[in-house]
Amino acid sequence: MRGLLVKSAVATALLLASALALSQARVTRPQVPLPEGPLRNVILKNCVSCHGIDDYAFHALSRERWQDLLRDRHVNHPVKAMSATDEALLLDYLAKDFGPEGTPFPRKYIPPELDSFYDDEQGRQQLDGVCTECHELDRVYETRGSLDRWRVLLLEMRARGAHLPNDPDMERLAEWLSRVQKANLFE
Ligand code: HEC
Ligand code: HEC
Incomplete structure (x- = not known):
């Protein structure tokens, strides 16, 4: 009986320690550099007035799913309409740098x-x-x-x-x- 109690106390302590480690491991934010080239202007013009670009790294999606995500998240926060060329540049970049084979940055x-x-x-x-x-x-x-x-x-x-x-x-x-x-x- 005592052995069992000690065991379950140890299990509880381990669980608490790992829950703590989990929450502490998640305080950092991803670092995403602003891309060079023509895409840089597309992002500066359309994407930085409300939030930064680092949270793109929370996702690992195909081009199609990136398109869905941008549409869904901005229903109540309309983003300026982009030209087809600009949108294609942006989606290519997102699907390449934050594509489904990558690992999404863990969220807190x-x-x-x-x-x-x-x-x-x-x-x-x-x-x-x-x-x-x-x-x-x-x-x-x-x-x-x-x-x-x-x-x-x-x-x-x-x-x-x-x-x-x-x-x-x-x-x-x-x-x-x-x-x-x-x-x-x-x-
Ligand atoms: C008018 C303000 C505004 C602009 C401009 C804007 N966003 Fe957002 N975006 C938001 C808000 C607000 C959210 C959070 C919505 C929610 O969580 O429901 C968001 C969420 C996101 C998310 C999800 C972030 C996460 O943490 O999961 C991504 C990715 C994103 N935006 C990318 C972009 C890109 C790319 C552009 C440029 C084309 C852009 N945003 C322009 C307001 C904006
Ligand atoms: C939006 C698409 C999507 C949805 C929805 C989805 N998954 Fe996945 N899941 C993936 C992808 C992509 C992989 C492959 C990741 C890899 O191999 O690195 C995967 C892999 C997995 C694996 C194997 C991971 C491993 O490390 O072996 C498990 C388990 C899993 N998913 C569970 C779930 C569960 C449970 C749900 C529903 C709650 C779910 N998935 C919903 C995309 C998805």
Whole structure:
């Protein structure tokens, strides 16, 4: 009994330490240099009046998905219409420097405390609704991991464009995945 208590205290301490490491590891921001050449003016003219260019690095998307993202994020913040040539220059750059084969810069994420949890049906519904947009669920079922690992993975999927807009819902999904696809004992 005492052994069990010590073990669970150690497990809790480890969990806290890793949650802390996770939040502390995420305070830096990405560094994105302003590109040279004609693109430089396109960006200066259209893209820097409201926010910087460094947050492009939070994403790793195809050209098509970049186009969707720019449209979606600016619905309430209209961006000046660009000429087709300027838009093509911008999208080529985004898809090249922040393309799907890259690794999105991790965002600061503070895991919310949950007061309700997904059951299997709710968890599966999320997988069917959100994840199959880009890949088969084999990828998910072939992966096992702790809550931390699932969190990081879902943040990465979100940065790739997965529709996981709400932190508590994402946390519920990570928590459910960490139960049904739990880490191997010796991982
Ligand atoms: C009129 C102000 C405005 C201009 C001009 C503007 N943006 Fe934005 N942009 C925003 C706002 C506000 C958001 C955040 C929207 C949200 O999160 O719902 C945003 C979000 C973004 C995001 C997502 C950032 C993230 O953290 O995920 C990207 C990428 C982006 N903009 C790129 C661009 C590019 C490229 C241009 C130039 C074509 C541009 N923006 C011009 C206001 C602007
Ligand atoms: C916008 C597209 C997109 C969506 C939506 C998406 N993914 Fe992914 N996912 C990817 C891409 C691209 C890769 C391949 C990344 C790589 O190989 O580096 C991937 C890889 C993975 C992997 C394997 C990662 C590894 O390290 O082996 C897992 C697990 C995964 N996704 C889980 C999910 C889950 C769970 C969801 C739904 C909540 C989801 N994905 C939704 C694009 C997406």
